[in-house]
Amino acid sequence: MAVEIKMPQLGQTSDEVRLIKWLVKEGEEVKRGQPLCEVETDKVTMELESVESGKVIKLLAAGDAQIKTGETIATIQRAESEKQGTGLKDQDADMAVPNKASKLKKETADAGMQSDTASEGSSGQNIIQPPPVFSGKLETEKMTPISLKQKQAILSEIGSKKAVAIYKRMLEIREFEERIKLLFLEGKMPGTIHQYIGQEACAVGVCAALEPDDVIASTHRPHGHAIARGVGLGEMMAELYGKTTGCCKGKGGSMHVGDLGKGVLPAIAIVGANIPIIGGMALAFKIKKEPRVAVSFFGDGASNEGAFHEGLNMAAIYELPAVFICENNLYGASTSIKKTLKLENIAQRVCAYGMRGDIGDGMDVLDVYSRARIALDMARAGEGPTLLELKTFRLCGHSRRDPCNYMTKEERQQWAKKDPILLFENFLLSEGVFDKNSLETLKKEVDSKIDAAVIFGQTGPEPAPEDTYQDLYINMEVPR
């Protein structure tokens, strides 16, 4: 099937883009995501990536020319493997977060995010020591990355099935984000997006350590957390398209994806605001004596909000079953953390609350998993909350079309070497958990799941305009 490649809307102001030069030739095989040409808007010069894999049939625009957005610039014969997948199945049975409550005890689960081991209570006890309560010493703490030996021990504890499930979930997030980036550039998706590329180990590492009844809350950058916790890719995609089949029926959009039925609060896009809400959920668990934990994900920027201070302090004084995950990606939008924080680590702030703090490698999913597991186990056992800071990096812009001109190329390249998916992939290959062939198969599976999700999202029904009036109050019509 021939697919038309159109010039996307790239700037906020201009509807014209200059095509500087083509980077591919007619007849050439291209992969989705491969740069097709160099373009220049009124603000920035960038490479335009292909939204399809296949053979370039024709280049319809000349190099060094002004092109109107929406104009077809090339046609590509879509490769066979790129055919949209059949049927929609958002989550493999393996990956589905089990619904049966396993409560305090770790039960044996066949597969998936549930632990493979039947160990009780605080498994992983000797792999990493529980972090201490920071006791007012404010000298610089350092992150101690886990060793290869520790990683091997964690792998053997969780089992290979779960390890693969973790890898796959990270890949799903990455592919979901890569795909919607292209859909955005194509101008096919409404709204705005804040992407999670590069931080996948944080969401998946923590969510892999959760019990089925635990609850999480996310931020304006929520796709990764929702997918990690098991919100379906199809209903996620449909939500991004504003369809009634979306996880919030089109009322939420990208910044508010979630489904409380699956343990994911619709994401809270006000920086820091989910912290007291998660505290309240944990308070409810404590009042009701339920062995559940509430987990808040937020970024480094949130730690400068009043809600962070009030929320953490109260969680500490009530000794609540809550875990606060600070994904420190070093930038609040475009502002470096060096300009907004005098301390080396955000985790040091727990000194102010008498709370446990820990620092993990947010690019290493096993490091994240093991530290989160300890924090969760302690919270569940009534030992109070933990602030777990994860050092990470977004390998993408803050929001759509952000060219990251506030970062140096070297910094980005340095962090790209720590790509959490490559890191884990190489570890699993070297440990013989999968080989290159099964990896390829797995990648294709993920790809076709994303294909199916895109179709589900694009073909879902639009809401009626008057649906605006629905879903506000439970037992009352909106007064008009």
Added chain:
Amino acid sequence: MRLSVAEALRKAIADEMRRDKSIFCIGEDIAIPGGFGGAFTVTLGLENEFRERMIDTPISEIAIFGYACGAAMMELRPIADVQYGDFLLCAMDQIVNQIAKLRYMSGGKLKMPLVMRAPVGVTGRGSQHAQNLEPYFMCCPGIKIVAPATAYDACGLLRAAVRDDDPVLIFEHKLLYGSKGPRQESGTVDASSEIPDDDYTVPIGKGIIRREGKDVTIVASLLMMHFALMAAQLLEKEGISAEVIDPRTLWPLDIGLIAGSVKKTGRIAVVEESPKQGGIGAEICAQISEIIPDYLIAPFTRIAAPNTPAPFSPVMEKFYIPQPERIADEVRKMVIV
């Protein structure tokens, strides 16, 4: 049994907490033995019966409302309390962006059964502990707002609010509480009522005609309702018959009740203790003008505080709050042309 507003609210909270184990109170100084029972004694002594469900907090309004929001989504029914309504502004993000919107943002998938209690009233404390905040929340879809002027309504509306599955904000007036002991207020107006033994509720969204009349409709809630009744008595001596409506719920407004009255009288005056700009009167008068323009035989009148913060000086404060005499003057001008 005759109870003050504070006692009636306390009775409603205690009755509801006995009936439903999922209800808990959270706020500053609400259940400290030897303390005040909140700023105006409403929760006084409840810790003796409900220690586990009376959560005393640090002075952290963001956290009070954020925690209440989270707990409400986990099948509890919090009653969150601020000492003075003015402090709601510290928690504005949690109330307006989170509590009011989360059900909507979820596509109607979650519930937010949450009660927020806030004392209001211009009462000798200057600009930051003595203002009426009703209009700040009347423009916020997703929250129901009630404002009881009597002990009977306070008990019945609080029960209804606690049983409602949507967030309800209850404004209570400092001069109507009838708080006793060291928390007694000067200038108090008696709003006590006989409280029946039965488990009655006052439905949210239903106003009440406090006084029947045929020449003009005066709409007023909380303290202003009492002042409107006093004004109506003054006017009666002059042969002007004023109908006084207490909306009791400020959102959703019982606009049908008000419109029915205005159809009869042809005139409407709305009294409020908050500034005139963007106020309760603006909303009610606009709605009446939209739905029954042909019935108005005189322009509507808004009787409100000046468009300034509340001043401290007793002289200025008295000028600031619409007094019964001022209400009567304004209404007289509508009737006698």
